[in-house]
Amino acid sequence: MKMKAYQEMSKDELLALKNKLETEFENAKGMGLKLDMSRGKPCPSQLVMGMDILDVLTSESDMIASNGFDTRNYGVLDGIPEAKVLMAGIMGVKPENVIVFGNASLPIMYDTISRSMTHGVMGSTPWCKLDKVKFLCPAPGYDRHFAITEHFGIEMITIPMSSDGPDMDMVEKLVASDESIKGIWCVPKYSNPLGVTYSDETVKRFAALKPAAKDFRIFWDNAYAVHDLYDDKKDELLEILGECEKAGNPDMVYEFCSTSKISMAGAGVAAMAASKANLDFVKKSMTIQTIGYDKINQLRHVRYYKDMEGIKAHMKKHADLMRPKFEAVQKVLESELTGLGIGTWTKPNGGYFVSFDAMEGCAKAIVAKCKEAGVVLTGAGATFPYGKDPKDSNIRIAPSFPTPEEMAKATDLFVLCVKLVSVEKLLAE
Amino acid sequence: MKMKAYQEMSKDELLALKNKLETEFENAKGMGLKLDMSRGKPCPSQLVMGMDILDVLTSESDMIASNGFDTRNYGVLDGIPEAKVLMAGIMGVKPENVIVFGNASLPIMYDTISRSMTHGVMGSTPWCKLDKVKFLCPAPGYDRHFAITEHFGIEMITIPMSSDGPDMDMVEKLVASDESIKGIWCVPKYSNPLGVTYSDETVKRFAALKPAAKDFRIFWDNAYAVHDLYDDKKDELLEILGECEKAGNPDMVYEFCSTSKISMAGAGVAAMAASKANLDFVKKSMTIQTIGYDKINQLRHVRYYKDMEGIKAHMKKHADLMRPKFEAVQKVLESELTGLGIGTWTKPNGGYFVSFDAMEGCAKAIVAKCKEAGVVLTGAGATFPYGKDPKDSNIRIAPSFPTPEEMAKATDLFVLCVKLVSVEKLLAE
Numbered sequence: 074m075k076m077k078a079y080q081e082m083s084k085d086e087l088l089a090l091k092n093k094l095e096t097e098f099e100n101a102k103g104m105g106l107k108l109d110m111s112r113g114k115p116c117p118s119q120l121v122m123g124m125d126i127l128d129v130l131t132s133e134s135d136m137i138a139s140n141g142f143d144t145r146n147y148g149v150l151d152g153i154p155e156a157k158v159l160m161a162g163i164m165g166v167k168p169e170n171v172i173v174f175g176n177a178s179l180p181i182m183y184d185t186i187s188r189s190m191t192h193g194v195m196g197s198t199p200w201c202k203l204d205k206v207k208f209l210c211p212a213p214g215y216d217r218h219f220a221i222t223e224h225f226g227i228e229m230i231t232i233p234m235s236s237d238g239p240d241m242d243m244v245e246k247l248v249a250s251d252e253s254i255k256g257i258w259c260v261p262k263y264s265n266p267l268g269v270t271y272s273d274e275t276v277k278r279f280a281a282l283k284p285a286a287k288d289f290r291i292f293w294d295n296a297y298a299v300h301d302l303y304d305d306k307k308d309e310l311l312e313i314l315g316e317c318e319k320a321g322n323p324d325m326v327y328e329f330c331s332t333s334k335i336s337m338a339g340a341g342v343a344a345m346a347a348s349k350a351n352l353d354f355v356k357k358s359m360t361i362q363t364i365g366y367d368k369i370n371q372l373r374h375v376r377y378y379k380d381m382e383g384i385k386a387h388m389k390k391h392a393d394l395m396r397p398k399f400e401a402v403q404k405v406l407e408s409e410l411t412g413l414g415i416g417t418w419t420k421p422n423g424g425y426f427v428s429f430d431a432m433e434g435c436a437k438a439i440v441a442k443c444k445e446a447g448v449v450l451t452g453a454g455a456t457f458p459y460g461k462d463p464k465d466s467n468i469r470i471a472p473s474f475p476t477p478e479e480m481a482k483a484t485d486l487f488v489l490c491v492k493l494v495s496v497e498k499l500l501a502e
Numbered sequence: 503m504k505m506k507a508y509q510e511m512s513k514d515e516l517l518a519l520k521n522k523l524e525t526e527f528e529n530a531k532g533m534g535l536k537l538d539m540s541r542g543k544p545c546p547s548q549l550v551m552g553m554d555i556l557d558v559l560t561s562e563s564d565m566i567a568s569n570g571f572d573t574r575n576y577g578v579l580d581g582i583p584e585a586k587v588l589m590a591g592i593m594g595v596k597p598e599n600v601i602v603f604g605n606a607s608l609p610i611m612y613d614t615i616s617r618s619m620t621h622g623v624m625g626s627t628p629w630c631k632l633d634k635v636k637f638l639c640p641a642p643g644y645d646r647h648f649a650i651t652e653h654f655g656i657e658m659i660t661i662p663m664s665s666d667g668p669d670m671d672m673v674e675k676l677v678a679s680d681e682s683i684k685g686i687w688c689v690p691k692y693s694n695p696l697g698v699t700y701s702d703e704t705v706k707r708f709a710a711l712k713p714a715a716k717d718f719r720i721f722w723d724n725a726y727a728v729h730d731l732y733d734d735k736k737d738e739l740l741e742i743l744g745e746c747e748k749a750g751n752p753d754m755v756y757e758f759c760s761t762s763k764i765s766m767a768g769a770g771v772a773a774m775a776a777s778k779a780n781l782d783f784v785k786k787s788m789t790i791q792t793i794g795y796d797k798i799n800q801l802r803h804v805r806y807y808k809d810m811e812g813i814k815a816h817m818k819k820h821a822d823l824m825r826p827k828f829e830a831v832q833k834v835l836e837s838e839l840t841g842l843g844i845g846t847w848t849k850p851n852g853g854y855f856v857s858f859d860a861m862e863g864c865a866k867a868i869v870a871k872c873k874e875a876g877v878v879l880t881g882a883g884a885t886f887p888y889g890k891d892p893k894d895s896n897i898r899i900a901p902s903f904p905t906p907e908e909m910a911k912a913t914d915l916f917v918l919c920v921k922l923v924s925v926e927k928l929l930a931e
Binding site: 149368369 | 541543544546549550553556557559560562565572573574575576577578604605606608609612613616619620621628630631646649650653654762766767768769787790791792793794795796797798799
């Protein structure tokens with residue numbers, strides 16, 4: 074059955090539809106749903122999957138790292154060698170370009186900005202001494218990135234996203250002309266929330282940027298490096314450190330990654346990759362900040378996953394858990410919204426999110442309606458700097474936590490809310 | 503046998519002694535010692551003692567915290583409730599005054615200074631916007647404290663230490679008169695390196711300070727809160743949060759502690775205690791910096807130690823390991839140096855260090871001589887701001903890592919070097 078687009082309906086048709094949808098919504102409210110699709114949070118079965126990691130270190134001899142160092146003791150600032158190898162594998166870089174940190178990558182990114190504020194970047198003026206510091210923020214993007222820059226009073230400039238990545242014409246022009254632009258936030262693979270992987274051309278254009286500020290850095294948050302959903306449809310991301318080096322910009326990028334969404338969300342291992350010059354500068358502060366991160370947990374990860382083959386095998390099981398949830402969302406969206414002209418959405422090959430674009434001016438109302446009936450979504454606007462979506466259109470759907478059945482139910486409610494809010498919007502015009 | 507003080511010897515006696523000591527030193531060098539007394543690092547047997555902590559979490563049901571939260575997942579910014587209780591017990595404060603962090607307390611202190619630089623303290627001007635920020639540094643003190651303030655360009659003012667703690671007349675006068683003084687570093691119990699515990703009067707005078715700067719804070723690093731050496735000689739430290747509250751200064755103190763020297767030096771749990779107003783301010787940045795610290799490791803600690811009784815029982819075993827090392831040092835120092843007039847030293851009831859004061863102008867030479875013969879000590883001067891001991895006299899001895907036998911050997915060499923350098927000094931006068 075061909076669906077009629079809402080925009081083609083007469084006022085009477087819309088009013089009749091509104092009545093019908095309102096009844097459905099009241100019924101849905103009565104179901105007492107309580108579902109959370111707000112954050113990219115692993116589900117219980119995913120956590121069970123990796124439980125054995127807690128049992129790999131038991132005896133005295135287990136505790137010694139490959140450099141002979143006792144992981145239980147103080148020391149080893151930048152991570153045990155085998156953890157560098159493992160994390161380098163995930164990012165596709167060389168172990169000597171890696172520092173291994175604590176349980177998550179967010180604090181590394183925060184600390185990187187914080188250090189730039191107080192100590193500058195490889196000899197540059199501390200950003201807190203400058204009148205103005207700006208960051209480019211491809212959006213829709215990751216709310217926690219934007220929260221860091223906002224927290225430090227850094228002015229954020231929104232950069233539109235396409236299926237190839239950020240609008241590189243705009244990025245190139247801005248960084249070349251404005252010395253106060255010190256960085257750009259990127260989630261280059263299965264981006265949060267679009268699920269877009271930057272094209273080779275985009276990565277090469279990033280690597281070839283000619284920023285006016287010599288302390289400009291690309292913040293390359295490779296959070297979903299190994300988070301494919303399908304065996305036969307995998308996005309490939311060009312490795313940026315090598316590209317930057319080739320382009321004569323070896324120091325222009327910091328890459329971040331973690332095992333938070335591989336092993337344990339609360340107790341993973343995180344890492345940063347960058348040029349030696351960058352790492353040397355980072356270590357100058359690091360050696361004051363800490364004697365060393367939790368090396369036992371680093372070793373635990375290496376002993377459990379062993380190598381990239383181990384990570385890949387684990388992530389296949391991860392994909393088997395995630396795929397049905399994503400498929401449940403896609404199925405409902407397709408069957409309920411195709412042809413209605415009231416929303417578009419992404420069909421990513423990996424990552425943690427589906428990104429939905431409602432009609433302009435509808436996102437906040439849809440999120441509020443969902444909440445009214447017990448389904449919590451990421452706050453509308455969260456995917457934009459300052460929490461302000463100029464079109465009030467983008468909604469991030471995070472299918473990782475609920476079961477596939479719950480996801481289907483939650484998406485049923487979601488499409489109902491999209492329809493109802495869209496009808497109301499059209500009637501008000 | 504009554505020893506003759508070196509100062510009472512004739513030049514000929516000193517020359518003869520020098521010859522004898524030089525021969526002894528050459529022999530000692532031939533022994534090929536390789537001992538490290540430089541850092542307060544736990545020894546292998548201490549690490550073995552706590553190995554079972556790695557086995558307490560094995561099943562699914564083990565992983566749930568008392569608030570029903572799955573410790574494996576994202577969330578719980580300020581620590582699981584039972585970890586707050588445990589860390590509060592160590593500090594003698596209420597759990598509601600505690601935030602539990604990651605694997606060590608040094609990063610909490612660093613972050614606290616860093617946050618004050620960029621965001622001020624509870625509404626005050628960010629310190630990076632001020633012309634001058636100063637810290638008081640009781641010394642001899644902890645080199646890593648001084649390294650943090652130096653790293654942020656904070657001017658350090660040395661405060662002399664007595665057996666009751668810092669010179670409070672000086673502290674009171676300075677903080678009351680100078681608004682640029684924003685903090686003071688304290689290790690109030692079994693202080694690093696003196697082993698001094700602040701007297702009740704000192705703590706009360708701290709709590710009653712009337713600082714000119716409303717963003718002045720006492721940085722109370724209670725690193726050795728439960729690190730007694732003897733059952734029958736335990737220092738008691740007055741709890742400062744309560745004292746500050748009584749004195750009408752509830753927000754004036756941050757307290758820090760960790761289990762680094764209780765469980766695993768590299769993989770402990772650390773905490774901060776402060777007033778609700780302070781904690782609320784800290785959490786404003788923390789919620790941007792992290793989704794949560796490693797809660798599995800927090801839970802592991804609680805399940806292993808259970809409560810303060812468990813901690814105390816563990817620390818008794820810890821004391822049994824440490825005591826013979828301290829006694830080995832004391833025995834050699836007493837038998838070899840008593841009455842010679844060339845050095846004084848502390849006999850602490852707990853903590854990790856013995857502090858030695860050589861004749862003025864001798865510390866650097868003694869440390870260098872020891873190194874020449876294979877015994878590494880903390881760098882002379884390290885216990886003072888900017889690494890500069892004005893008298894070049896203080897040397898920190900850290901007996902925790904070597905065995906008692908090694909400690910005896912190392913101290914034998916140490917006293918030989920003290921004698922030789924002192925004779926050379928007297929001859930050069």
